[in-house]
Amino acid sequence: MGDGKLDRLLIGNEEYASRHSDLSYLAEGQDPKYIVVICSDSRCDPETIFNQKPGVIFSVRTAGGLLGEKGLATVQFGIESFNNLESIFIMGHTRCGAVTAAQTKLRDITSGRKPKALINPLGKIVDEICANISINDQNLNDLDHAIMDNAIMQCKILFENSDTRRVIERKKISVSYGIYDIATLRVRNLSEFHFQKVESKKPEKEKSKS
Ligand SMILES: [Zn+2]
Numbered sequence: 001m002g003d004g005k006l007d008r009l010l011i012g013n014e015e016y017a018s019r020h021s022d023l024s025y026l027a028e029g030q031d032p033k034y035i036v037v038i039c040s041d042s043r044c045d046p047e048t049i050f051n052q053k054p055g056v057i058f059s060v061r062t063a064g065g066l067l068g069e070k071g072l073a074t075v076q077f078g079i080e081s082f083n084n085l086e087s088i089f090i091m092g093h094t095r096c097g098a099v100t101a102a103q104t105k106l107r108d109i110t111s112g113r114k115p116k117a118l119i120n121p122l123g124k125i126v127d128e129i130c131a132n133i134s135i136n137d138q139n140l141n142d143l144d145h146a147i148m149d150n151a152i153m154q155c156k157i158l159f160e161n162s163d164t165r166r167v168i169e170r171k172k173i174s175v176s177y178g179i180y181d182i183a184t185l186r187v188r189n190l191s192e193f194h195f196q197k198v199e200s201k202k203p204e205k206e207k208s209k210s
Helices: 009-018 022-028 068-081 097-110 121-133 137-141 142-162 163-172 193-209
Strands: 034-039 057-064 087-093 175-180 186-192
Touching: 009 022, 022 087, 034 068, 057 097, 068 142, 068 163, 068 186, 087 142, 097 121, 097 142, 121 142, 137 142, 142 175, 142 193
Parallel strands: 034 057, 034 087, 087 175
Antiparallel strands: 175 186
16 A cells, blocks of 8 residues: 555555454444653653553653643543543653653753754743753752653643543542653653642742742
């Protein structure tokens, strides 16, 4: 079919379909247990790295693992629709190109260099990651630290949307973040996100000001 450029995928699909007739029940509907928010990086496919069959993980994938408006809407669809959903996992990954670009831009800005211009909307993604990462020595020099900061910000975005937060709390869906290490193939720095703790910091700061 066509110019043959998709042959590898189509042959793979044929092999997959003939090997997995046991998955035909999925045609009746989906009821995944997990939402995974992760970068589109080709090395981080959630079903593969968590060794799961289709139907278990509802994935939200963008460059840098950013939720943005459409990503948040996709999560909202999932939490509203799936009755057996247990967890949302916001997962950064090592060697993330999108976060590297943001870190490089922040380094350029903080050291007075002119950042490399990027075409839009790609440039907007990098700017969004720049806004997610606190400017400090760790984030400017430790890529994994910046990746974790970016993941934590996505957790906050989930909870800062009151509609999303209400459903997460009502259905007792856990929200966790962590980092997938492309070199070791393992998830590390796994933590559960607790919105209350973060929220309670703000009034304290405001009190000390007054
Ligand atoms: Zn990435």
